[in-house]
Amino acid sequence: MRTSERTLVTDQAPTVFPPIVAPDADARAAAAARQEQLTKPPGSLGRLETLGNWIAACQGTCPPRPLQRTRVVVFAGDHGIARSGVSAYPSEVTAQMVANFRTGGAAVNVLAAASGATVRVVDIAVDADTAAEISTHKVRRSSGAIDREDALTADETAAAISAGAAICDEEVDSGADLLIAGEMGIGNTTPAAVLVAALTDTEPVLVVGRGTGIDDAGWSRKAAAVRDALHRAAPVGPDPQGLLRVAGGADLAAMAGFLAQAAVRRTPVLLDGAVVTAAALVADRLAPGARAWWVAGHRSTEPMHTLALAELDLEPLLDLQLRLGEGSGALAALPLVQAAVATLGEMATFADAGVSTADAGVSTADAGVSTADPA
Ligand SMILES: Cc1cc2ncn([C@H]3O[C@H](COP(=O)(O)O)[C@@H](O)[C@H]3O)c2cc1C
Ligand SMILES: O=C(O)c1cccnc1
Numbered sequence: 001m002r003t004s005e006r007t008l009v010t011d012q013a014p015t016v017f018p019p020i021v022a023p024d025a026d027a028r029a030a031a032a033a034r035q036e037q038l039t040k041p042p043g044s045l046g047r048l049e050t051l052g053n054w055i056a057a058c059q060g061t062c063p064p065r066p067l068q069r070t071r072v073v074v075f076a077g078d079h080g081i082a083r084s085g086v087s088a089y090p091s092e093v094t095a096q097m098v099a100n101f102r103t104g105g106a107a108v109n110v111l112a113a114a115s116g117a118t119v120r121v122v123d124i125a126v127d128a129d130t131a132a133e134i135s136t137h138k139v140r141r142s143s144g145a146i147d148r149e150d151a152l153t154a155d156e157t158a159a160a161i162s163a164g165a166a167i168c169d170e171e172v173d174s175g176a177d178l179l180i181a182g183e184m185g186i187g188n189t190t191p192a193a194v195l196v197a198a199l200t201d202t203e204p205v206l207v208v209g210r211g212t213g214i215d216d217a218g219w220s221r222k223a224a225a226v227r228d229a230l231h232r233a234a235p236v237g238p239d240p241q242g243l244l245r246v247a248g249g250a251d252l253a254a255m256a257g258f259l260a261q262a263a264v265r266r267t268p269v270l271l272d273g274a275v276v277t278a279a280a281l282v283a284d285r286l287a288p289g290a291r292a293w294w295v296a297g298h299r300s301t302e303p304m305h306t307l308a309l310a311e312l313d314l315e316p317l318l319d320l321q322l323r324l325g326e327g328s329g330a331l332a333a334l335p336l337v338q339a340a341v342a343t344l345g346e347m348a349t350f351a352d353a354g355v356s357t358a359d360a361g362v363s364t365a366d367a368g369v370s371t372a373d374p375a
Helices: 025-037 046-059 080-084 092-103 107-114 154-173 189-200 216-236 240-247 250-264 274-286 303-312 328-346
Strands: 070-077 118-125 178-184 269-271 294-296
Touching (some): 025 328, 046 328, 070 092, 070 107, 070 154, 070 328, 092 118, 107 328, 118 154, 118 250, 154 240, 154 250, 189 216, 189 240, 189 250, 189 303, 240 274, 250 269, 250 294, 269 274, 269 328
Parallel strands (some): 070 118, 070 178, 178 269, 269 294
């Protein structure tokens, strides 16, 4: 059913983000002009150029400052739907992986260390008691089983969005100049798929993927769960806060708040995989225009990810067939962002290095060859 055919119910007290200011167009233009002066044919660094220009625009200065503090926040939360056989793993793995993050043994830790980022894990809704220092923003133990009950109450939804925004503020206030959201939660690809289906008006079978590696029977159970949750969510239509409440979860709501607040705080974000991008899709509805502050690190193999990226008009930097989450795909792309900033900031110009520009060369007519095409 299309949303226009439904009676829409909007959540009562919506969490309001201030209007999003776009990254600085003047700094982006100055960066694009500087790229033309650097000792390379125009455009020859391809996507690294537009990436560097984007960082300059986000910082409001050209050349951009080197990135000093890239911070990954892993949002951990369990989901009642995991009891319906939609994941290849049991819910206990969420808390066990939280412990693994804290001792540095997970992919996110190793990838972060490899490119100089640091990792913080926050328990938003793990179905276990975790250490006090990571549970200050905890909303509840596990979100509801979305095929038959709401994921959250309205108050919990607002609290989770606010928690994510507060976590973002803590990180920006501590000096973070590039943010990455990661996630850990057995079963979380199921609510993420529901959010993407609802916001892109897509059928369940087209959004449901294999997650942690479910077999065909598990995939069928997952598609049925997505169908039932979408049915339950129909009355809220595309209302972002209502969707998070009925068919999302506390971790997804917190990530949406975090991503929206990053745009409010004019701090760039490198997006991770399908689950984070599902939260991003909601965040861009909560704070229209927030997407201008995000770059997609990679494309995961989950089908919903391609749909969500297309809806956000984001082109991923990498496609490595990753399907992990945690922030791993964003971290795989981080060296590209660092390279983009370094080339824009540190390469010599033609004038500095005494290198001849294209128009100083042999004329096209004389040599019978084309000179550089600035396009
Ligand atoms: C050991 C382990 C580590 C992980 N790290 C991220 N995920 C990923 O898999 C889960 C989502 O997939 P599904 O919806 O199929 O459960 C999330 O926890 C996600 O972060 C992991 C999953 C496992 C098993
Ligand atoms: O792309 C993701 O975010 C993802 C894929 C599979 C499992 N967990 C997360």
